[in-house]
Amino acid sequence: MERGQDDFLAELNEEQRKAVEATEGPVMIIAGAGSGKTRVLTYRIAYLLKKGIDAFHILSLTFTNKAAAEMKERIIQLMGSDARNLWMGTFHSVFARLLRREADKLGYPSNFTIYDSDDSKTLIKSITKELGLSDSTYKASSLLGRISSMKNMLISAEMYANDPQYQSDDRAARREHFSQIYLTYNKRLFKSGAMDFDDLLYQTNILLRDHPDVLLKYQNMFRYILVDEYQDTNLSQYMILRQLAARHQNIAVVGDDAQSIYAFRGANIQNILNFQKHYPDTQVFKLEQNYRSTKTLVHAANQVISKNKDQLQKTVWTSNGEGEKIQLMRGMSDTDEGRQIAQSIFDFKISGHAANSEFAILYRTNAQSRSLEEALRKLNIPYRIYGGISFYQRKEVKDAMAYFRLAINPHDEEALRRVINYPKREIGDTTFDKLIVAAADNDISIWMVLDNLKDFSLGLSPRVSERITEFVNMIKSFAAMVPNYTAYQLGDYIYYTSGIKRELEQDRTPEGMSRVENIQELLNGLKDFSEKPLDEGIIPTLSMFMEDVALLTNEDRNKDDEKDHNKVLLMTIHSAKGLEFNYVYIAGLEENLFPSQMALTSREELEEERRLFYVAVTRAKKQAVLSYAISRYRYGSPQSNEPSRFLEEIPAECINNLSYREQASEHVYSRTPSGYRGFTAPAKVVPPVSIVGKRLVSMNKAAQTSLPMDNSHLSGLKVGARVEHERFGQGEVLSVEGVYPNSKATVMFANGEKKQLLLKFAKLKIVG
DNA sequence: GGACGTTCTGTTTTT
DNA sequence: CAGAACGTCC
Numbered sequence: 001m002e003r004g005q006d007d008f009l010a011e012l013n014e015e016q017r018k019a020v021e022a023t024e025g026p027v028m029i030i031a032g033a034g035s036g037k038t039r040v041l042t043y044r045i046a047y048l049l050k051k052g053i054d055a056f057h058i059l060s061l062t063f064t065n066k067a068a069a070e071m072k073e074r075i076i077q078l079m080g081s082d083a084r085n086l087w088m089g090t091f092h093s094v095f096a097r098l099l100r101r102e103a104d105k106l107g108y109p110s111n112f113t114i115y116d117s118d119d120s121k122t123l124i125k126s127i128t129k130e131l132g133l134s135d136s137t138y139k140a141s142s143l144l145g146r147i148s149s150m151k152n153m154l155i156s157a158e159m160y161a162n163d164p165q166y167q168s169d170d171r172a173a174r175r176e177h178f179s180q181i182y183l184t185y186n187k188r189l190f191k192s193g194a195m196d197f198d199d200l201l202y203q204t205n206i207l208l209r210d211h212p213d214v215l216l217k218y219q220n221m222f223r224y225i226l227v228d229e230y231q232d233t234n235l236s237q238y239m240i241l242r243q244l245a246a247r248h249q250n251i252a253v254v255g256d257d258a259q260s261i262y263a264f265r266g267a268n269i270q271n272i273l274n275f276q277k278h279y280p281d282t283q284v285f286k287l288e289q290n291y292r293s294t295k296t297l298v299h300a301a302n303q304v305i306s307k308n309k310d311q312l313q314k315t316v317w318t319s320n321g322e323g324e325k326i327q328l329m330r331g332m333s334d335t336d337e338g339r340q341i342a343q344s345i346f347d348f349k350i351s352g353h354a355a356n357s358e359f360a361i362l363y364r365t366n367a368q369s370r371s372l373e374e375a376l377r378k379l380n381i382p383y384r385i386y387g388g389i390s391f392y393q394r395k396e397v398k399d400a401m402a403y404f405r406l407a408i409n410p411h412d413e414e415a416l417r418r419v420i421n422y423p424k425r426e427i428g429d430t431t432f433d434k435l436i437v438a439a440a441d442n443d444i445s446i447w448m449v450l451d452n453l454k455d456f457s458l459g460l461s462p463r464v465s466e467r468i469t470e471f472v473n474m475i476k477s478f479a480a481m482v483p484n485y486t487a488y489q490l491g492d493y494i495y496y497t498s499g500i501k502r503e504l505e506q507d508r509t510p511e512g513m514s515r516v517e518n519i520q521e522l523l524n525g526l527k528d529f530s531e532k533p534l535d536e537g538i539i540p541t542l543s544m545f546m547e548d549v550a551l552l553t554n555e556d557r558n559k560d561d562e563k564d565h566n567k568v569l570l571m572t573i574h575s576a577k578g579l580e581f582n583y584v585y586i587a588g589l590e591e592n593l594f595p596s597q598m599a600l601t602s603r604e605e606l607e608e609e610r611r612l613f614y615v616a617v618t619r620a621k622k623q624a625v626l627s628y629a630i631s632r633y634r635y636g637s638p639q640s641n642e643p644s645r646f647l648e649e650i651p652a653e654c655i656n657n658l659s660y661r662e663q664a665s666e667h668v669y670s671r672t673p674s675g676y677r678g679f680t681a682p683a684k685v686v687p688p689v690s691i692v693g694k695r696l697v698s699m700n701k702a703a704q705t706s707l708p709m710d711n712s713h714l715s716g717l718k719v720g721a722r723v724e725h726e727r728f729g730q731g732e733v734l735s736v737e738g739v740y741p742n743s744k745a746t747v748m749f750a751n752g753e754k755k756q757l758l759l760k761f762a763k764l765k766i767v768g
Numbered sequence: 769g770g771a772c773g774t775t776c777t778g779t780t781t782t783t
Numbered sequence: 784c785a786g787a788a789c790g791t792c793c
Contacts, residue, residue: 092783365780574781596780636784
């Protein structure tokens with residue numbers, strides 16, 4: 001093979017190299033698990049740059065912002081800092097950026113707000129309420145789900161309303177008002193100057209469709225398009241790509257049909273299965289050699305996935321060693337399952353000299369993390385939940401950010417709803433309802449009503465009107481400051497001026513203190529952002545900071561905290577895509593949990609669950625350990641389970657049957673909801689919060705994601721602490737139990753009365 | 769309008 | 784079990 005100036009491709013195998021060098025025309029790279037897909041993408045971009053293509057002309061779409069950042073870093077290492085101009089990121093972040101540039105063409109302000117799913121749901125709830133519909137038949141989450149899938153199929157509210165098929169479906173399903181909700185929802189978003197997640201893709205499609213000049217501009221800009229995880233694209237994304245690539249046809253997609261796991265959010269596996277039909281001149285490359293896993297793991301995964309019908313032909317193989325058999329563990333309960341997994345990690349750490357970071361525990365649902373965390377904590381194994389609920393979704397953070405949002409775009413209805421009466425300023429629900437009605441009647445945003453209050457006769461008391469004027473003036477004063485101050489200066493000023501600071505700091509309960517810490521962290525983020533060097537004369541404003549905050553996940557936010565490095569990672573299988581670990585544990589392999597009960601209604605759904613299982617197993621390099629629990633607490637009561645059907649699909653020679661350690665734990669034999677099984681839950685349910693020494697040492701997941709593991713921030717509430725209750729006076733904490741934030745404290749008050757207080761509500765001051 | 773106690777009800781994955 | 788919704792009191 002010739003070397004010379006392409007020497008930097010030396011670390012690629014022949015097929016990978018071909019895939020890198022085929023730069024012109026449509027290219028499909030079918031990349032089996034562990035076949036070096038990321039490497040190919042990275043080198044492909046580097047190779048394009050090397051050929052003299054301007055970074056500005058290359059668009060690379062990845063599945064997470066983190067993946068994009070890592071790839072960019074690597075390319076900069078290879079090719080130098082010109083690579084900074086690459087367009088890289090998720091579909092959502094890249095096209096949000098594009099939409100901000102072109103927003104005026106769609107009638108949006110360029111500083112439009114991006115609603116996250118919470119904002120969307122609240123808006124939908126408000127709409128169904130205004131329409132007088134019952135929220136039990138019209139559930140916000142399922143309405144949003146349907147709206148989302150319509151947008152992803154590029155079906156507008158108007159098209160939907162005029163489609164006889166949809167209309168009769170809706171009548172049959174007793175949701176005949178759906179199209180009205182869809183219409184109103186979109187209208188309200190528009191009036192608010194806001195887009196939801198799906199709009200970012202939908203509106204991009206509209207923009208490119210209706211503005212040929214804009215389309216041409218971006219076709220010529222993005223001469224080379226690369227798409228990772230193509231199997232997980234939906235119709236909306238497919239159409240954007242089709243429009244952008246139509247002129248130069250340099251589109252390279254990388255994917256693995258066996259790893260398509262996002263059908264629930266509109267991903268269409270047909271996109272990859274039919275790529276060659278869409279682009280007849282496609283060159284196809286197959287990367288079939290797996291460099292990651294042992295023969296045993298590759299064989300097991302292959303055998304399981306072969307049960308699926310819809311597949312592209314490929315044979316993943318490896319020249320790696322045979323390796324260990326997959327281990328199967330059986331736990332009596334979820335607690336027991338956790339204990340065994342933690343014990344097993346402990347053992348591997350000793351026998352294999354393995355570091356914490358070599359382990360991952362994967363599960364199907366977030367709710368499963370609880371029992372695993374507890375078990376890890378008991379063995380002092382440090383862990384971190386990867387992904388998980390975003391920092392930016394926390395209530396106090398969203399409240400503060402709602403002020404930021406209003407300063408940038410006062411028409412933002414959801415931000416307004418959040419803070420118009422927070423901190424309390426006597427503008428209650430009744431008043432807000434009147435404002436909504438006035439806004440709807442006049443077809444304007446709520447802000448316009450607020451700002452021109454005297455033009456509307458709403459029957460508000462002078463006192464309330466006065467308070468509204470104060471509020472409006474405050475927001476206006478913030479808005480005026482946006483262009484001239486850094487994000488940190490203004491953020492800090494708003495935190496103080498809005499009264500949030502005073503409000504939060506009043507609350508001296510442990511939870512209240514952690515809320516203050518979270519805002520502190522938000523402000524630190526603003527500070528970092530504000531100190532980032534920019535081009536001369538450009539101020540890093542709050543508006544710039546807020547641009548893509550709604551699109552960030554926890555992983556994007558994390559600084560490389562040294563202490564976060566060597567930890568066992570816990571995550572859902574979905575968020576494990578693209579990652580690899582020496583030791584992978586897959587917990588909860590039970591029928592109805594994995595495969596999920598919800599997914600058992602059709603063959604396609606079951607096949608997606610099987611692909612999920614495939615993804616999970618192929619994350620492992622050395623060893624996979626699978627476990628299931630015979631009985632598991634769900635929603636407060638024990639349920640008995642059958643082992644997952646996927647276990648039986650693993651070839652017998654790849655798995656060692658039930659290598660579980662028999663550990664005597666307190667079990668009783670009794671009835672479970674689905675009958676006698678021989679095993680059930682532990683006799684004694686260990687409460688999720690325990691007192692060790694005098695300290696409260698455990699808490700629930702929501703709190704853990706951002707808080708130190710030793711929970712020292714809760715140390716304010718020690719047993720024995722002196723507290724003061726606003727009604728009952730001083731007392732002493734006798735015990736704390738239950739789960740944060742619903743934990744209950746028993747307090748002995750000075751008058752001899754013993755009270756149990758729900759900490760979520762009780763205003764306790766710590767006085768000693 | 770706010771504080772807090774009680775009742776109800778939900779069951780997947782995420783940009 | 785845990786959060787949301789509802790209800791009652793000030």
